[in-house]
Amino acid sequence: MQAYIDEWFQTSAPSIQLEENMLVLYPSFLPSNLADHALNTLITDIPWQQHSLKIYGRRIPFPRLMYWMGQPGTAYRFSGNEFQPHPWHPVVLTIKSLIEQNLPASFNSVLLNLYRHGRDSMSWHADDETCLGPTPTIASISLGSTRHFAWKPKFVKGPSRRIPLPHGSLLIMKGQFQHHYLHALPKTSPPKGCRINLTFRNIVQ
Numbered sequence: 459m460q461a462y463i464d465e466w467f468q469t470s471a472p473s474i475q476l477e478e479n480m481l482v483l484y485p486s487f488l489p490s491n492l493a494d495h496a497l498n499t500l501i502t503d504i505p506w507q508q509h510s511l512k513i514y515g516r517r518i519p520f521p522r523l524m525y526w527m528g529q530p531g532t533a534y535r536f537s538g539n540e541f542q543p544h545p546w547h548p549v550v551l552t553i554k555s556l557i558e559q560n561l562p563a564s565f566n567s568v569l570l571n572l573y574r575h576g577r578d579s580m581s582w583h584a585d586d587e588t589c590l591g592p593t594p595t596i597a598s599i600s601l602g603s604t605r606h607f608a609w610k611p612k613f614v615k616g617p618s619r620r621i622p623l624p625h626g627s628l629l630i631m632k633g634q635f636q637h638h639y640l641h642a643l644p645k646t647s648p649p650k651g652c653r654i655n656l657t658f659r660n661i662v663q
């Protein structure tokens with residue numbers, strides 16, 4: 459599978475289907491001028507927030523900055539945090555409508571993640587909160603430095619796989635993906651510049 463992904467990456471096919479179509483990558487989804495503009499604008503316009511995880515009474519800062527945006531009423535709760543939605547940024551709305559024109563899905567909220575360098579990361583998890591519904595479609599846009607997206611089976615022992623997410627790419631997780639797999643954004647040791655990730659979601663309750 460990994461060889462297939464690596465080989466595919468040397469070609470310029472518009473999309474790659476993985477895990478029986480539950481994971482689909484469009485490596486160059488955004489027009490490059492929009493991707494560049496979004497990266498430069500969001501880095502400075504967003505008042506990025508440092509949230510933390512409470513473990514045994516201690517607060518551990520997440521190794522990345524975050525910001526929650528969306529329609530009123532789309533509060534997002536995870537790891538002991540509750541995010542109230544901030545109003546849409548116009549660049550985020552432009553990207554959202556481009557995705558919605560190309561997918562049979564619509565979104566009412568987005569989590570923005572800022573990975574400042576290669577040591578920022580996201581640990582293994584599934585986006586399986588009840589508020590996302592049983593088979594959520596999540597559309598994930600990457601801007602800036604290329605980082606690897608890793609995934610592995612949730613219930614059976616099996617190797618993890620990884621795929622690079624280039625500037626302007628779109629990764630779709632859908633169907634039973636959150637049920638069967640965990641995913642992560644691992645740290646990297648070679649120095650890396652910053653990366654912004656936008657994961658569009660639909661909060662259903």
Ligand SMILES: O=C(O)CCC(=O)C(=O)O
Pocket residue numbers: 569571580585598607623641642643655657
């Ligand atoms: O940064 C990424 O590509 C992954 C983000 C993610 O998994 C999440 O926000 O739930």
Ligand SMILES: [Fe+2]
Pocket residue numbers: 583584585641
């Ligand atoms: Fe996730």
